[in-house]
Amino acid sequence: xxxxxxxxxxxxxxxxxxxxxxxxxxxxxxxxxxxxxxxxxxxxxxxxxxxxxxxxxxxxxxxxxxxxxxxxxxxxxxxxxxxxxxxxxxxxxxxxxxxxxxxxxxxxxxxxxxxxxxxxxxxxxxxxxxxxxxxxxxxxxxxxxxxxxxxxxxxxxxxxxxxxxxxxxxxxxxxxxxxxxxxxxxxxxxxxxxxxxxxxxxxxxxxxxxxxxxxxxxxxxxxxxxxxxxxxxxxxxxxxxxxxxxxxxxxxxxxxxxxxxxxxxxxxxxxxxxxxxxxxxxxxxxxxxxxxxxxxxxxxxxxxxxxxxxxxxxxxxxxxxxxxxxxxxxxxxxxxxxx
Numbered sequence: 001x002x003x004x005x006x007x008x009x010x011x012x013x014x015x016x017x018x019x020x021x022x023x024x025x026x027x028x029x030x031x032x033x034x035x036x037x038x039x040x041x042x043x044x045x046x047x048x049x050x051x052x053x054x055x056x057x058x059x060x061x062x063x064x065x066x067x068x069x070x071x072x073x074x075x076x077x078x079x080x081x082x083x084x085x086x087x088x089x090x091x092x093x094x095x096x097x098x099x100x101x102x103x104x105x106x107x108x109x110x111x112x113x114x115x116x117x118x119x120x121x122x123x124x125x126x127x128x129x130x131x132x133x134x135x136x137x138x139x140x141x142x143x144x145x146x147x148x149x150x151x152x153x154x155x156x157x158x159x160x161x162x163x164x165x166x167x168x169x170x171x172x173x174x175x176x177x178x179x180x181x182x183x184x185x186x187x188x189x190x191x192x193x194x195x196x197x198x199x200x201x202x203x204x205x206x207x208x209x210x211x212x213x214x215x216x217x218x219x220x221x222x223x224x225x226x227x228x229x230x231x232x233x234x235x236x237x238x239x240x241x242x243x244x245x246x247x248x249x250x251x252x253x254x255x256x257x258x259x260x261x262x263x264x265x266x267x268x269x270x271x272x273x274x275x276x277x278x279x280x281x282x283x284x285x286x287x288x289x290x291x292x293x294x295x296x297x298x299x300x301x302x303x304x305x306x307x308x309x310x311x312x313x314x315x316x317x318x319x320x321x322x323x324x325x326x327x328x329x330x331x332x333x334x335x336x337x338x339x
Contacts, residue, residue: 018244024203025248030196034107053197060201062299063162080302090285091308095315101275113249118268125273129280130224149300217289
C-alpha cells in the first residue's frame, strides 16, 4: 500500500511539474528573458527594462524559496562555487555563444516556439559542447561553498516582506479580473512581457519544489554527463520536463500570433550549433548557464553566479559594440567607394 501510494504521489508530482514547466515555456514567449536582447536594449536604447524584468524573475524565485524554507518544504539547496578564472572565462564564453547564436538559451526557446527552426540546433550544440568538455576537460572548481545562502538566515523577515511585495504586484491583476468577468484584462496583464517574466520565476519555484533540481540546461548537461559516463538513470523526469518546456513555447508562439514558419539557412544552422556549443563550454566552466544563474544562483545570492552573469553581459555588450562599429565602418567604406 505504501509503495503504491508513493508511486501515485510521484506520478502526480511529475504531471504537475510538467504542467508548471509548460506554463514556463508559454511565458518565455511573452517575457523579457533573453540576455542578448536585454544587453542590446541597454547598448542601443540606453534603458534596462528587460534586465529589470529578468532580475524580478530572480526576486520571485528568491521569495518563493524563502517561503518554502519557512514552511520546511524547500529541501536541500545547491551550494556556491569559488570565483576563479574559470568563472569569468566561462561567463565570457557563455556571452560570446549567445551573441553568435543571436539569443541565449532562453531566447532560443522563444525563437524555436515562433517557428525559427534553426534554433533547434542550439540545444544540440549545447549538448555537444557539454559532452566534449565532460569527456576531455573538467576544470577544478573550488567546490561547494560551506556557507549557506544568506537568504536562509534572513528568511524570518524576508518572507513577510515578500508576501507584501507579491500582493502589491498581483493586486492590479486581481482588480482587473474583478472588473472584467470575461477575464480579458487579466489575461492581458498576466501575459504582458514584464508580468510573464514573473510567471517564469513562480513556475520555476513550483517545479523545483515538486521535482527538485531542474533547469533547461541542467537537463542537457546531465544527459551529456550520462553519455560520457555510461549512465542515464534518473533522467526520465528531466527529459519529460524538457519536452514540456518546448511544447509550452510552441503553444505560446502560436497563441501570441508570433508563429512564422522560417526555413533554416545553412548560416543560421551553423550559428545556432556553434553558439550553443560555446554556451555549453561556458556553462561547464562556470559551472551554470544563464537560466541557472538567473533562476538559481542569483536568487540565492551566490557570489560566483553574479560574477559569471556580469562577465557574460560584458562579453555580449562588447561583441555588440564591435559588431555595430564594424557594420558602420563597412557602410562608410561602401559610400566612399560609390559613384
